[in-house]
Amino acid sequence: MAVEIKDVQEVAEALGKKFDEFKEKNDKRVDGLEAEKSKLSGQVDTLNEKLGELDELKSALEKELAGLKRPDGTGTKAASEHKTAFMQFVRKGIDTGLGDLQAKALQIGTEADGGYAVPEELDRSIIELLKDTSPMRQVCNQITVGSPDYKRLVSLGGAGSGWVGETAARPATGTPTLGQISAFMGEIYCNPQATQTSLDDMFFDAEGWLNTEAAREFSEKEGNAFLLGDGTNKPKGLLAYPMAVTADDARAFGTLQKLITGTAGAFNGDKLIDLIHALKAGYRANGTFMMGNLTVAYVRKLKDSEGNYLWRPGLEAGVPSTLLGYGITENEDMPDVAADANAIAFGDFKRAYTIVDRIGTRVLRDPYTNKPYVGFYTTKRVGGMLVDSQAVKVLTLSAA
Known part of the structure; x- marks a missing residue:
C-alpha cells in the first residue's frame, strides 16, 4: 500500500x-x-x-x-540493448554479443573471465539503494568517476592581504598554496545466490533481486569503512584520520579537532554546545550530529539549566527530530558512550568527507560452485577521503 x-x-x-x-x-x-x-x-x-x-x-x-x-531514469537505445542482454546473462548465462553491446553502451571493458559490467542504469540504482541504507552516504558528499585514480586539489591557505593608503605602494602578498589529496580506494564484493529455477521463473525480478542483494551486502561493509576504515584495501574512514585538541588556525590540514569532555565516558549539554560552537558559522549552517543509537537514548535525557529537554521530536511531516536545533544522523558504527570514546561528531559532513564510486560494478556468474544455486560474484570499486578537516568536530569522552 x-x-x-x-x-x-x-x-x-x-x-x-x-x-x-x-x-x-x-x-x-x-x-x-x-x-x-x-x-x-x-x-x-x-x-x-x-x-x-x-x-x-x-x-x-x-x-x-x-x-x-523519484523519477525513473531513461537511457539510450544502446544502453537499453545492453541491459536486456545483461539480464539474459543473469537468467540464462547466455552472453552472446554482450561484450560488444557493453562497449556500445559506453561501459568499461571486461576481461575474458566471464564477468560483465552492470548496465549504468542498474549501477546507479545500486548506489541509490546504498544511499537509502547507509548513514554516511546520506550526509556525505558522493561523486561517481570512471577511473580509480581520483585526485583533488585543495587550498591550504597562505594568501596575504593588508591595508594601504590611496596612493601608497602595494607590495606583493603571500600566495595561497594548493595540496593534492587522493581517495583511498578498495574493492568490495558480495556473492548472492539464487536457484536456477527461480531465475527461470518469469515472475522473478532478477534485476531488483540483484540490486537489493548487492546493496544490502555492500552497505554494511562500506558504511563501516567510511567511518572507521584504515585505508588499507578499503576507504580511510572519517574517524581514522588524526585528531588534535588545537584550534583550526593552529592545526595541520588533514587533522580533525577533538573536544575533551573532562569526564571519562560522560558528557552534558554544555559540552554539546561547546562542540557546536567550535565549528565556524559557515559550517554550522548545514551542521548535523552523528552518533549511535545508544548515544541518542543518552542525549534524550539531557536538560538545560532551566529544565528544558535538549532533544526535541519532529512533530510535522518532513521535520526531523533535533538536538539543540540540529538534526541527528544515527550511525551504529559510531562508538557508544564509554571512556575515551569518540562518541559524537558534529559538522557539515558534505564538506568534510567525499565518497568516491567508480562506475562499473562487475558480475561474474558462477553456476558450478554451489549447485543447485547460481552465484553472482559482484565487485565494486569504492573509496573515500577527508576533504575539509575543519568541517567536522569530534567529542571525545575522556577525562584528560
Whole structure:
C-alpha cells in the first residue's frame, strides 16, 4: 500500500504524545524518592526505546514517500540493448554479443573471465539503494568517476592581504598554496545466490533481486569503512584520520579537532554546545550530529539549566527530530558512550568527507560452485577521503 502524507502525520502525532509521556516519567524519576526511582527508571527506558522506534518509523515513511516521487531514469537505445542482454546473462548465462553491446553502451571493458559490467542504469540504482541504507552516504558528499585514480586539489591557505593608503605602494602578498589529496580506494564484493529455477521463473525480478542483494551486502561493509576504515584495501574512514585538541588556525590540514569532555565516558549539554560552537558559522549552517543509537537514548535525557529537554521530536511531516536545533544522523558504527570514546561528531559532513564510486560494478556468474544455486560474484570499486578537516568536530569522552 502506498505511503501517504497522513500516515507520516499520524506517526508524528504519536511521537509527540509519547515524548510528553516520556518527559513526565523522566522528570518524576529525576525528582522522585529513591523507592520510586527503580520503577520509574524502567518506565523511562521503555518510553525512550519507543521514542526511538517512532522516530525511525517517521523517517522511514518519509523516505519511502520521497522514493515514490523519484523519477525513473531513461537511457539510450544502446544502453537499453545492453541491459536486456545483461539480464539474459543473469537468467540464462547466455552472453552472446554482450561484450560488444557493453562497449556500445559506453561501459568499461571486461576481461575474458566471464564477468560483465552492470548496465549504468542498474549501477546507479545500486548506489541509490546504498544511499537509502547507509548513514554516511546520506550526509556525505558522493561523486561517481570512471577511473580509480581520483585526485583533488585543495587550498591550504597562505594568501596575504593588508591595508594601504590611496596612493601608497602595494607590495606583493603571500600566495595561497594548493595540496593534492587522493581517495583511498578498495574493492568490495558480495556473492548472492539464487536457484536456477527461480531465475527461470518469469515472475522473478532478477534485476531488483540483484540490486537489493548487492546493496544490502555492500552497505554494511562500506558504511563501516567510511567511518572507521584504515585505508588499507578499503576507504580511510572519517574517524581514522588524526585528531588534535588545537584550534583550526593552529592545526595541520588533514587533522580533525577533538573536544575533551573532562569526564571519562560522560558528557552534558554544555559540552554539546561547546562542540557546536567550535565549528565556524559557515559550517554550522548545514551542521548535523552523528552518533549511535545508544548515544541518542543518552542525549534524550539531557536538560538545560532551566529544565528544558535538549532533544526535541519532529512533530510535522518532513521535520526531523533535533538536538539543540540540529538534526541527528544515527550511525551504529559510531562508538557508544564509554571512556575515551569518540562518541559524537558534529559538522557539515558534505564538506568534510567525499565518497568516491567508480562506475562499473562487475558480475561474474558462477553456476558450478554451489549447485543447485547460481552465484553472482559482484565487485565494486569504492573509496573515500577527508576533504575539509575543519568541517567536522569530534567529542571525545575522556577525562584528560
